[in-house]
Amino acid sequence: MTPDPAPARPPSSPADRYRYGLRIGVTTVAGTLLLTMSMLRNVRSYHPVWSQAVAWAVLAGVVLIGVAQVARHRPWGRSRPVAIGAVLTASGLSMAGLPAGAATTAADWSTGVVGWVGLVVLFDRPLAVFVGFLCVHEAMVLVDVLVTRSGEVDTLLNALSGAIGTLGYPLAGAIAATALAGAARTVERSWRESELLRTREVIAARLHSGRRHRFATLDQGVLPLLRALRDGTAEPTDAQVRRACSIEAARLRRLFAESEDADNPLLHIVRHCVDVAERRHVVVELQVSGQWPDPPDEVRRVLTDGLLIVVSTAVSWARVTLVGATGQLTLGAVGDGVEIPAAESTVTKDVVVDTISEGRLTWVQARWTMP
Incomplete structure (x- = not known):
């Protein structure tokens, strides 16, 4: 995860292409989780159902915009805060429509998806920004647990243990992207240095060829004439x-x-x-x-x-x-x-x-x- 690039352009360097591939992978994971969520299996337990549908539609819309941004090789730019606000709002709307005690259960489908959707939006931001987003989302989950289950110890422990999977996997993906992006930058520096070395070798070969031609020109015309003048034959x-x-x-x-x-x-x-x-x-x-x-x-x-x-x-x-x-x-x-x-x-x-x-x-x- 790196700061926003200034210009929007297709990936050209090895590091850019590598980060572009990681971004495609993160977007694919988020879209797949949305399509395989457990909301449909628990639809009868939601009151009201429309809140879950709206939350799903908002998250799906953010992912689709992310797909369009990837296809056009563009960062989120000024729309990023709006997208993050929409993701957190959808999460809160989904929690509000859960039945009592359903937080962190199979019915709470959004908890495991929001982290990946947030990573789609914050992929090219510093890791600390994404960690802050995850902390805000986890705080929302804990507040929902406290409100719906009166702060029972077992419930809080279940919520914290569930966070290892729902938030830990996106965080691990962000950490891996940061580490791999650093490795890609190292590879890019090595690639550029090797390209510079090859360019210098080509220039040196051309300069050497030019010198040989100049010396050959002198040998064919100037030097014989100078020798003749020196020897008195001319x-x-x-x-x-x-x-x-x-x-x-x-x-x-x-x-x-x-x-x-x-x-x-x-x-x-x-x-x-x-x-x-x-x-x-x-x-x-x-x-x-x-x-x-x-x-x-x-x-x-x-x-x-x-x-x-x-x-x-x-x-x-x-x-x-x-x-x-x-x-x-x-x-x-x-x-x-x-x-x-x-x-x-x-x-x-x-x-x-x-x-x-x-x-x-x-x-x-x-x-x-x-x-």
Whole structure:
């Protein structure tokens, strides 16, 4: 038994699902006891009979409301005091209609039911609240015994011994629910800790994979170029070496941009590539339109490979267009840079790349069909 949850929502965590199952069990017990009560077997002894019928109807109504609350995953909320008042009123009404000396006997059907119906209403309240409810109900029973049997010792002893069953079982159920709810919370904490550990492992694996990719990129391009410059096999005055350095610098900028947080990672990378050209005083025109989902890392690299070459080798100007429309993302670049010997079209990672060179102009267009 725990305090009222603030929002009403379907059970999601293991502890919530466990408490929800216990609540269903308590409601089922209360409903079963109402259907199997002994009122019908003793109906001729009640005066008046209507008081027992009304009391039964009130308790049944509370249980039905409890069933509806369970089905809608809602707590009792502000209706809880009204429901408890109705349960105690029904108990008093049933006692008032008992014949003299019938309290705590088989004819007193409500005494064994009220505790479970009260537990339906107070299931998610602290245990002390339910114990207080049971004490009030037991006090009502003792008062009824004193009034109808003049306080005979045997009668009082019978009432107290009967309370072990009529009140002890609901109390035992409430204690068990409290203990099991505590165990469920412990299980939930362990579950959340294990989920957090698995999440950290996945993040660590992805970070490691990203580092391996970055090191592989350095091994393929930057490091061989640096070694050649160090060994003297590549001369900084050579135009081709300078173009290679510019391309590798753009690839490094793309590598750094991939690890940065951005609302639009692809556009963020494109702007980094453009910045490389602008630092060389190349005039770059960037046009962006449309919307697109974030492409996977491999797709982004294929999309921007041609862009890297165009803006990194442009001599004086370049134009870059990024368009997302009709289920397709297109990244195009044209500039007065390095000449590619022949036109070609390639397909890599579901990206179609067209490259055309004419004179000192190079045009590259990469098209990716959005999922």
